[in-house]
Amino acid sequence: MKKIMGERFAEYRSPEIERIERRLFLRRGLSLGALALLSGCNITDQESVQNMLLGMSKWNDRVQGWLFDPTKLAPTYPESAITKPFPFNAYYDEDQVPMIDGNDYRLELAGLIRERKPWSLPELYALPQASQITRHICVEGWSAIGKWSGTPFRIFLERIGADTSAKYVGFKCDDDYYSSIDMATALHPQTLLAFRYADQILPAKYGFPMKLRVPTKLGFKNPKHIRAIFVTNEYPGGYWEDQGYNWFSGS
Amino acid sequence: MLRSATLAILLALVAILPLPAAADAKPATGADRGAPPADTGDQHRPMNMDEPMATGMMKKGMTEGDVKKAEEKRARQLAPMMEKEEASMPPPQKAKP
Numbered sequence: 001m002k003k004i005m006g007e008r009f010a011e012y013r014s015p016e017i018e019r020i021e022r023r024l025f026l027r028r029g030l031s032l033g034a035l036a037l038l039s040g041c042n043i044t045d046q047e048s049v050q051n052m053l054l055g056m057s058k059w060n061d062r063v064q065g066w067l068f069d070p071t072k073l074a075p076t077y078p079e080s081a082i083t084k085p086f087p088f089n090a091y092y093d094e095d096q097v098p099m100i101d102g103n104d105y106r107l108e109l110a111g112l113i114r115e116r117k118p119w120s121l122p123e124l125y126a127l128p129q130a131s132q133i134t135r136h137i138c139v140e141g142w143s144a145i146g147k148w149s150g151t152p153f154r155i156f157l158e159r160i161g162a163d164t165s166a167k168y169v170g171f172k173c174d175d176d177y178y179s180s181i182d183m184a185t186a187l188h189p190q191t192l193l194a195f196r197y198a199d200q201i202l203p204a205k206y207g208f209p210m211k212l213r214v215p216t217k218l219g220f221k222n223p224k225h226i227r228a229i230f231v232t233n234e235y236p237g238g239y240w241e242d243q244g245y246n247w248f249s250g251s
Numbered sequence: 252m253l254r255s256a257t258l259a260i261l262l263a264l265v266a267i268l269p270l271p272a273a274a275d276a277k278p279a280t281g282a283d284r285g286a287p288p289a290d291t292g293d294q295h296r297p298m299n300m301d302e303p304m305a306t307g308m309m310k311k312g313m314t315e316g317d318v319k320k321a322e323e324k325r326a327r328q329l330a331p332m333m334e335k336e337e338a339s340m341p342p343p344q345k346a347k348p
Contacts, residue, residue: 090306092298096297111336112337113340114341114343139308140306172326175298178321232333234329239321239322
């Protein structure tokens with residue numbers, strides 16, 4: 001009798017039991033996959049750990065790229081919320097900020113751009129302007145709210161005939177810093193080529209003559225003292241990104 | 252079973268967080284706190300390539316000169332591809348008189 005009941009029970013698998021089993025299978029599969037990732041490297045081997053972390057970071061970039069909504073806006077704030085004084089942050093001290101002569105300055109363009117003539121500051125200041133009060137979020141763990149004004153980067157890219165189907169926009173700066181962003185972020189309505197801070201020409205300490213203000217990304221993806229902009233399908237990296245910081249770094 | 256599921260979920264979360272993968276970053280101090288001071292120095296000092304970096308993002312032993320070296324290396328890598336890409340672009344439109 002017992003045997004018959006057992007056989008019948010084994011034959012009868014309610015839909016609920018099947019769902020539970022499927023969930024268990026998925027959970028175990030996920031756990032096994034995660035453990036396989038860990039066991040695939042020797043944690044005493046620095047290089048293999050670095051490679052695993054970089055692989056994870058690249059995967060992270062892809063996931064963030066998929067999740068990025070090009071129409072979703074970063075929060076904006078009233079003037080009363082602006083952080084005073086706005087913090088200075090760079091890889092060097094404040095008294096080492098590059099001193100750039102605005103009269104001689106020319107913004108250089110390269111890569112997948114049709115009109116690659118250099119731009120002077122008066123030409124850049126004559127472009128349509130917009131302002132934003134947004135929060136700058138640093139990977140170090142602090143944040144501050146500021147007001148930036150400049151030309152929406154999308155407008156600039158369209159004006160210079162950039163190939164907006166390309167993957168990356170890269171930046172080279174006068175302090176040797178370099179970084180890059182994905183094209184979706186470059187075309188985001190809040191991404192600004194900023195020439196002013198708090199309605200004043202960008203002070204040297206905040207990135208004169210221009211910085212890229214990207215409120216949807218962490219602070220190190222907001223290059224200052226920009227000297228050259230290029231559009232490319234070749235992964236351009238960035239200084240901190242090449243040291244292991246996550247490339248996409250959405251905030 | 253519960254432990255392995257928790258471990259897997261934790262690993263999946265770690266993988267999608269924008270973590271500085273290989274950096275010795277400063278601990279989080281909260282919004283609007285712990286930010287570097289904004290005081291301006293009157294004296295301008297040139298960049299010293301052997302000077303340690305002045306940022307919490309640095310790893311031990313990094314100097315200001317490391318950025319220039321990395322930038323030059325990356326520029327050398329990108330240059331040939333950039334030339335090809337520029338050559339693939341149509342010529343600039345002539346300005347209308």
